[in-house]
Amino acid sequence: MTAYTPSETSRRSGFSIDTLRYYERIGLLSEVDRTPGGQRVFTDDDLGWLGMLRCLRDTGMPINQMCRFAELSRSGDQTIADRVELLRAHAEAVEEQMALLEKQYGHLRDKIRYYERELSGQR
Amino acid sequence: MTAYTPSETSRRSGFSIDTLRYYERIGLLSEVDRTPGGQRVFTDDDLGWLGMLRCLRDTGMPINQMCRFAELSRSGDQTIADRVELLRAHAEAVEEQMALLEKQYGHLRDKIRYYERELSGQR
DNA sequence: CTGGCACCTGGAGCGCGCTCCAGGTCAAGC
DNA sequence: GCTTGACCTGGAGCGCGCTCCAGGTGCCAG
Numbered sequence: 304m305t306a307y308t309p310s311e312t313s314r315r316s317g318f319s320i321d322t323l324r325y326y327e328r329i330g331l332l333s334e335v336d337r338t339p340g341g342q343r344v345f346t347d348d349d350l351g352w353l354g355m356l357r358c359l360r361d362t363g364m365p366i367n368q369m370c371r372f373a374e375l376s377r378s379g380d381q382t383i384a385d386r387v388e389l390l391r392a393h394a395e396a397v398e399e400q401m402a403l404l405e406k407q408y409g410h411l412r413d414k415i416r417y418y419e420r421e422l423s424g425q426r
Numbered sequence: 427m428t429a430y431t432p433s434e435t436s437r438r439s440g441f442s443i444d445t446l447r448y449y450e451r452i453g454l455l456s457e458v459d460r461t462p463g464g465q466r467v468f469t470d471d472d473l474g475w476l477g478m479l480r481c482l483r484d485t486g487m488p489i490n491q492m493c494r495f496a497e498l499s500r501s502g503d504q505t506i507a508d509r510v511e512l513l514r515a516h517a518e519a520v521e522e523q524m525a526l527l528e529k530q531y532g533h534l535r536d537k538i539r540y541y542e543r544e545l546s547g548q549r
Numbered sequence: 550c551t552g553g554c555a556c557c558t559g560g561a562g563c564g565c566g567c568t569c570c571a572g573g574t575c576a577a578g579c
Numbered sequence: 580g581c582t583t584g585a586c587c588t589g590g591a592g593c594g595c596g597c598t599c600c601a602g603g604t605g606c607c608a609g
Contacts, residue, residue, distance in 0.1 A: 309586065320586085321568055340575045342586055355537070361530040366566065380544075387541045394538060397531050404527065407484040408520050414478070415517060418510045421503075432556070443556085444598055463605045465556055489596065 305347055306336075312345040316353040323353075329366070331356060331373050362397045428470055429459075435468040439476040446476075452489070454479060454496050485520045 313320045323343075326332045332352070336344040359369050372389055375382040436443045446466075449455045455475070459467040482492050495512055498505040 319568080322566085324587090325567065338575080340587090342575065358530045358533045358537070360566095361526055362534060383541055383545050387538060387545060390534065390538045390541065394531070394534050397527070397534065401524070401527055401531065403484055404520070404524055407481045408517070408524065410481045411485060411513060411517050411520065414481070415510060415513045418506055418513065422506050422510060442598080445596085447557090448597065461605080463557090465605065483596095 307345040307350065309343050309345070312343075312350065312353070315350055317357060318353065326356070330370055331366070333373070333377055359393070362393070363400060364393055368393070430468040430473065432466050432468070435466075435473065435476070438473055440480060441476065449479070453493055454489070456496070456500055482516070485516065486523060487516055491516070 307315070309320045309323060312318075313323060316323070318326070323332065327335055327343075332349065335349065336346065338344055356369060359372070364372075368389070372386060375386050375389070430438065432443045432446060435441075436446060439446070441449070446455065450458055450466075455472065458472060459469065461467055479492060482495070487495075491512070495509065498509050498512070
């Protein structure tokens with residue numbers, strides 16, 4: 304099990320050090336290991352979990368839902384069904400998000416094409 | 427040219443009345459017509475423009491870029507090239523956004539599948 | 550003419566997700 | 580042992596995009 308400094312962890316996870324501390328504070332990251340002197344030491348497990356968090360954040364899950372998910376994850380195997388449910392609901396939201404995004408992207412492309420015609424017809 | 431009340435416009439555009447006022451204030455919506463008594467009267471043109479704004483917002487364009495676009499749009503035909511450039515840059519950003527979203531959506535689905543296997547292997 | 554609801558203005562406030570700060574401590578290289 | 584840079588804590592602050600509020604006016608149905 305490799306150990307990582309905060310800055311290394313930040314580099315690998317893409318979260319700033321401040322954000323890592325913030326996540327620990329609000330319970331998204333459960334009690335990170337420390338050196339005798341009190342500096343954080345992250346593990347591969349932490350990095351894996353941070354990858355999960357990155358996935359959820361990038362797909363737009365709000366922090367408080369992530370906290371709920373983190374809490375479930377800390378509470379043992381009998382919460383797996385709840386976790387699946389939460390993730391499935393989120394996946395559905397993401398599907399809607401992608402559909403909307405693609406639709407509006409289409410409109411955007413139309414607009415661009417329209418302007419391009421204006422531009423070429425102009426001179 | 428049909429005329430629309432604020433609430434009708436809100437209903438049709440999906441922006442709240444407060445947001446419509448806010449957009450006018452910051453120059454996203456150029457001077458909306460008024461009744462003699464000072465109440466706003468929106469036109470079909472306004473609704474069309476609001477559709478454009480809706481498209482840009484839904485695809486994540488920040489407000490200040492939208493303001494720049496609005497300003498260009500108000501400044502006549504010689505800004506069309508600039509507008510195209512702005513929209514094209516935005517379209518590229520949207521493509522990246524969609525790519526990331528799809529990638530993370532894939533991870534999310536993987537996670538769900540993983541948990542489902544845990545669940546079925548459990549009892 | 551009046552009641553009542555929609556709308557007006559300017560400005561304050563809010564929720565989110567960080568980000569920054571002051572003032573101090575830790576730890577690795579010379 | 581000392582320096583120096585990374586890290587610590589608790590708490591304040593921030594940027595975004597609205598949203599709400601007080602106190603007042605407009606407009607239309609009955």
